[in-house]
Every structure is written in C-alpha cells, then in structure tokens.
Amino acid sequence: MSVGIRHDDLRRRNRAMVISAVRRAGQPSRTEIAATTGLSHSTISAISSDLIQEGILAESKASETVSMKRGRPQVGLSLNPQAAAVLAVVLSLNFLSVAVIDYAGQVVAEEQRRLDTLTMSRDALIGECVAIVRRRLEDPDLDVQSVARIALAIQGITDSHARAMLWSPITPQTNIAFADILEREFGIPAIMENDCNMMAVALRWRDPHRYRDDFIAILLSHGIGMGLVLKGELFTGTHSSGGEFGHMIHRPGGALCRCGRRGCVEAYAGNYAIWRNARQMSENAEPVADVSDAEMRTLAARARETDGPEREAYRKAGEALGFGLGSLFALIDPAPVAMVGASAAAFDLIEPALREAIAQTAGGQHSGSISFDTEPNELPLIREGCAMRALSFVDQEIFAPSIQARAGSVGKNVA
C-alpha cells in the first residue's frame, strides 16, 4: 500500500519541487524558490547548482523588474529550452496536428493535416499518426535525442493507464493502443489522453488564479465532454478516462443520444441535438454524424434574431446543461466552469436557461455566484494541455528520477 520515504527519495522529491517551482513561476530567484518550497536557502542553492550543471536549468540575468532594490540583485532561474523536447499530437474530427515543444514550453515546430477520420481504415488512421510524428522527428533542425515524450490527445474514451483509445466519436475504429504503437515505433515514451482532460490541464496553467484546485472544463461540441479538476488533481474516474458528464441522465427515457441510450445531457446539448431540435425533428430521430461549425453559426444567428425553434433548441440545451451541472454540483459543490468549443460562442443563447435550471437544483443554491468563462477555440487548449502533461513527466520522471527508475523502463507513466 502506502510506501515509506526512502532516503534517496528525499533529494528526488526536492529536485522535482524545485523544477516545478521554476516551471510555475517562470524566472524565480533562489530566494523565491526557498520561500515557496519551504526549504532552506542552502538546500535550494545546492539543488539548483546541480540542475544548472546538468543543463536542466539556466541562470537568466535580467530579472529587470526589481533591480531598483538595494543589495545583491536576484538571479532568475529558468528552464533551459534545450534540455528536452516533447511532442503533442492532437487527433480530432477530420484533423490531425502535431507540435514540437521545447523544455521551456515554447512551440518550435508544428504541422497540421486534414483527414477524413470518419471513413478511414484502422491502418490508415494509425499510419497517418505515425507518419506525421516521423516527419517531425526527421526534421533536421530538431535534436531527436532530446525528444523525451509524446502525448496524444483524442476525443473519446481512453483506458485508465493512458495507453489506448477505447472509443471515439471521430472514428468507427475502437481499441487502438496509440501510446503503445508510438512507443514501439519511435522508442519514446508516449501517453494517450482524453482531450477534455487536456483542456483542463491547460486552463490550470493558463490561469492558475481562476482555475486552481477545483474547476470544470466543458467541451460544447458535437458531443459534450468534460475535464474535471478536484483538489488540484485531474479527476479521471476509477476505470476509464471518466468524467462522462455528457452522459449523465437528464431525462430518464428521454431524447435519443448518440451513445444509443436515452435522456443523456448530450442528447439535448450536443450540436446534433441542438440541430435536431432546431429543425423540430423528433427526439427519437437518429443523431446525424456531423454538423458543420458554419451551420451551427447559422442556427445561432437565427436564434438571436427570432424567437423560433432555434432559440428553443438552445434553451433546451441550456436546461440540460444546467440540470447536469446542478447534479454535478450536488456531488462536488460549485466550482468555476469553462465552456470550451465552437458552441461556447453561442453561450449567450444557452446561459439564461442554464442558470434557471441550475437555480432549481441543490448544487445551485448560490447560482448567481457561479461564473462561466467561454473559450471557443479548443484546439490550442488541448495541445497546450498535452504539452504541459508531457513536460511534467519529463520534470518528474527524467530529471528527478528515483533510483529504480534510473535503470529506466520505457513506458511507465505516472505523470
């Protein structure tokens, strides 16, 4: 079960702590690190001196901000961009993108590609992913030695070990062990992550003030996804990648959902559901495979114009999301929410009914104080989350390795 702390672990953990303090703060001085970690100046001095010698950190003179103070000026520590690199691969509907990110978190190269994911064969899909990664790795500008990790995000359900996609709405294929495939192909540790979880990770890095310990990222897209952070940690359910907010039951026996069941939140709030309601089709009508963003924008525009079926469709979406959030809040208490994805641009149409619904639930007691952010563009968020997740792995598993891990088994993912 719980394991004691060995003496070697001590240095390891404190190294990891220093690295993560630098990653969070950007250019902290040794004194600042000592303050945030609670360790003594001597310890920080020793550890950072090691890390600099190993090329993981670098001193960056220009602290510039407070150089008006008396005394010896602080020396900023920063991540050495060349210490390592990671690849962030995002596979979404009809779209594949890869980015090379340096150790400091800057994108140094990227490539994007349109594919027809819904009709591609299994081998073609895998082949495209492998090929795009290979092209980046073969880039002569890139020091391949330094690529330490590949993180791949996909919409859908992943297994609990972050190895495989189990099911995804973007392809009829199931059970593709992308992480294992890439790892075997390139000999670089890889992980497979759920896109909404990566959105949540990214939000935490982007705005740690607002998205600190507990918050919710909801993807409003063809389907409804969620990334949930509780107590500062990504919550991924106990078996799968969890957090299937879109498939909480809104109305038992209600509208037909893409998953084949009835009454899920998604069956009212997913793009296909809004589209179906806007056209006044039956709730039992088979969900369509895809609705273009342009078409959704047209629906939203018409909903804003006249009080017709389009507006009612958005109202129903808001109601479903509101009751779903209300039930969620009953379990975890209210937390900040980020609405991400194309339909977040129509949040003005969704919000009134959402707030009205949430106010009728136990979790929504203080529904006025619950705040919603919107971010229509999910792709950069997902990529950013992938990158940070991969970099965290490098921070902890490679640059602050335990004794056993130093022997080095590829593919242990604990990040």
Place this chain on the structure above:
Amino acid sequence: MSVGIRHDDLRRRNRAMVISAVRRAGQPSRTEIAATTGLSHSTISAISSDLIQEGILAESKASETVSMKRGRPQVGLSLNPQAAAVLAVVLSLNFLSVAVIDYAGQVVAEEQRRLDTLTMSRDALIGECVAIVRRRLEDPDLDVQSVARIALAIQGITDSHARAMLWSPITPQTNIAFADILEREFGIPAIMENDCNMMAVALRWRDPHRYRDDFIAILLSHGIGMGLVLKGELFTGTHSSGGEFGHMIHRPGGALCRCGRRGCVEAYAGNYAIWRNARQMSENAEPVADVSDAEMRTLAARARETDGPEREAYRKAGEALGFGLGSLFALIDPAPVAMVGASAAAFDLIEPALREAIAQTAGGQHSGSISFDTEPNELPLIREGCAMRALSFVDQEIFAPSIQARAGSVGKNVA
C-alpha cells in the same frame, strides 16, 4: 503551494507509516512492516524501538500462527491500548450516543440516550451533547489525560473544515459549531463529521478487500445520504461536506423534496417519499417529518405480499436510485456500493428497478457486475468510522508530530 520535504519530516512520515501499518495489520512483525513499507529492517527496528519506549506500541509475543517455522520467531507488534483514548459521539434523529474507544480501537465504555431532537432548543441540544461527553470524561475508570480526540458525527451538512454542523434534518437549528464548542469546553481537539462519510470510513476498515480505493456508501433512511471514497480518500466536495447524492436531480420539475426543490433522488427514494407514494398521495404533498422504522417495515411487508401501490413506491425508489447511480457512475465509473440503513432491509424490493434503471445509463454498461451490499444497522458503522477517524488523527498528529506541531496548536484538523 506544494511544500518541499524537510529533513525532519522524513522521520515523522516514516513513524506515521509504521503506526498505520500496525493499525492495519493488527500484529505485524518488524519484518512484515519492512516489507509493506519498503523501508529497511534497520529503520523499522529503530522506529519501532522508539515507539515501544514511548508506550505507543507494545510487543505481543503470541504470534502463534506460524510458530512452526524454523528460525527466530517473529515478534508481533501491536498498538498499546493505553496509549490514548478517543470519544466517538453520534447524534442522530432522537438519539445521542457516545463511546470511549482505546488506542487499539476497542470500545471501553458507552452511553446512549433518547432525545427529542426535532423540537429541542439550540441550547438544550448543545447542552445534552456537552453533558454526555462530560459524564464519560468524569468516569473514574477513565484516565482523562489520555483522551486525545473527540469525533462527532451528525446527519446533515457540515462545513469543509469539520468544525460545524451547517444544516441537519434532525433539528431545525442551523450553524452549530459543535467541534469548537466541545473543544472549548473540554480542551480536547474535536471534529465534526458527516454521518455518511463516517460510514464509508468504517466500511474501509471493516472490509478493506471489498472497500479499497473506490466505493460508495449510501444511507437509505428518511433522507438519502452518501459517503464516497475515491482513490482511497474520502471525497468531501470542495466546500461543504459534499456528496449530496440524494439531491441530484432525477426528474426536472418532479416530486417535491424535503429540501424544497423538485425532482431530487430523495424525493423518490427517501422514506417519506416511499411512504407518500405508497399512500398514493400527490408528489406535491409536503414531506412528513418522520416515518417510523416499524411503519416502513409494514410497508415493505405489504409490498412483498401484493402488487399494490406499496410495491410501486419501492419500484420508483429503485428507479430514482438507479438513474442517480447511473449518472454518478458516468462521472466516476462503477464502484462497489454499500446500502446502509433501515431501508436497506427492503433492498430486495428496490433492487430490480434499480438494476433496470442503471442498465439504461452510460455508467451502467456492465450493470450486472455492479455489486451491492446491505447493512441495515447504520449506527455501529457511524460510530466505528468516528473512532477510526479520531484514532488516525492521534496516530498522525500526536504520535508522529511535525516540529511545528510539537509546539502544539489545539484544533488543527488534518486527519
């Protein structure tokens, strides 16, 4: 934020680890502890020698089990019952109980008392609690010096710091800071816990095999409560004591709930709801204050006898619980469930509809494999949970104190 590991913490943590290994295993030998903690024999030897000298642990010769082995026989280590004592106070509807528990977890004294909690004044309620604790502390058989912690459990909502009851169905009073009151009165650190959470804690100790890392304890009583353990830790929401499963929305705008809202799970599955449906009253009828266990037994008996409104009432309860669990499972993935409380004795009437409902949800995909345990008697569970929680505090905060804590502020609760 995250704090580095100071050198002093090392011993502290490993001490705590040894104590907790002994509490879990009962009578482990030093060798067994070394194996489970991963620490070296020398370290375990040093730490346990300290703990024995301090009177926290004791050697208990009779290992008896494997004395047929060659070699030096193992010496079992056990908790010294006299090392400390804790008080577990359980306040429930019309009932107040207190138990004194020794450090090894055995009940050494107890007292129970009937009160009319629904009509008592605030002062009377507080007075009774203080008085019953005082009587136990004044027991001449008890070494008062050794009482290290009081844990008080109550049905209802507690604040996130485990200090106060915010709201409870057993009394019209609100916002009673029981923990602070007892702490001030007796100078002993106290905590205030939610009853369902304590049930979950107790289940984990009772059957660690079944209730390990993720499981759900549901209290089927006048209201519906839940204790949720995720990743081996009690999940208590972000603000309040969380986990208001009973107030997830089952049917938007549906039956009137005791909380004043509509369509909560409890409004279909709480005793008052079953009673209301069994009498074929309107779903809008005001919930009654209390239904006796005897009356519920009569309802259940009649439901088993004939297919009338009683059976239908239990069916509706099962349906509500099933859809609620389904939504919960969509978020956290399926986990073992324990049904606790008087109505768990009628689980045979609830289960069919529950399973049917859960099978219609995303979380219930493998609904056949979800297993339910029943435990009609919640009181012993709650008390046991209180005791273990208080003892864990003693283990960690008193017998493995950090340097700062050794200066000793009363009332920091981290257990």
Place this chain on the structure above:
DNA sequence: TCCTATTTTTTCGAGCCTCGAAAAAATACT
C-alpha cells in the same frame, strides 16, 4: 544433549541530505 541451519532482529559505520550560521558576493545609497 549439542550442533547446525534458518529466520528475525539489532548493531554499527558509511553515505546523504538538510539546516543554521557565517562568509562571500553584488548592488544602491551617501
């Protein structure tokens, strides 16, 4: 009964790690 094999527990020195205090370094102010 005594000796040997076996297993558990303790002892002891080595090696790290963190800490506090003091020294050194680097700047602003006068």
Place this chain on the structure above:
DNA sequence: AGTATTTTTTCGAGGCTCGAAAAAATAGGA
C-alpha cells in the same frame, strides 16, 4: 570610497536511512 542591504554560497553539525554483519532465538537432526 565606504556603508548598508540583500542574495547566494560555503561549511560544519546533526539526523536519517541503508547495507552488511553480528546477535538472538528457534527447529531439526545426530
């Protein structure tokens, strides 16, 4: 140029865990 101030490094002390070896305690066999 000297002083005050702040940051960073240095250095010895004290603790902790570890591995190896010794000590302790038993069962089995001659």
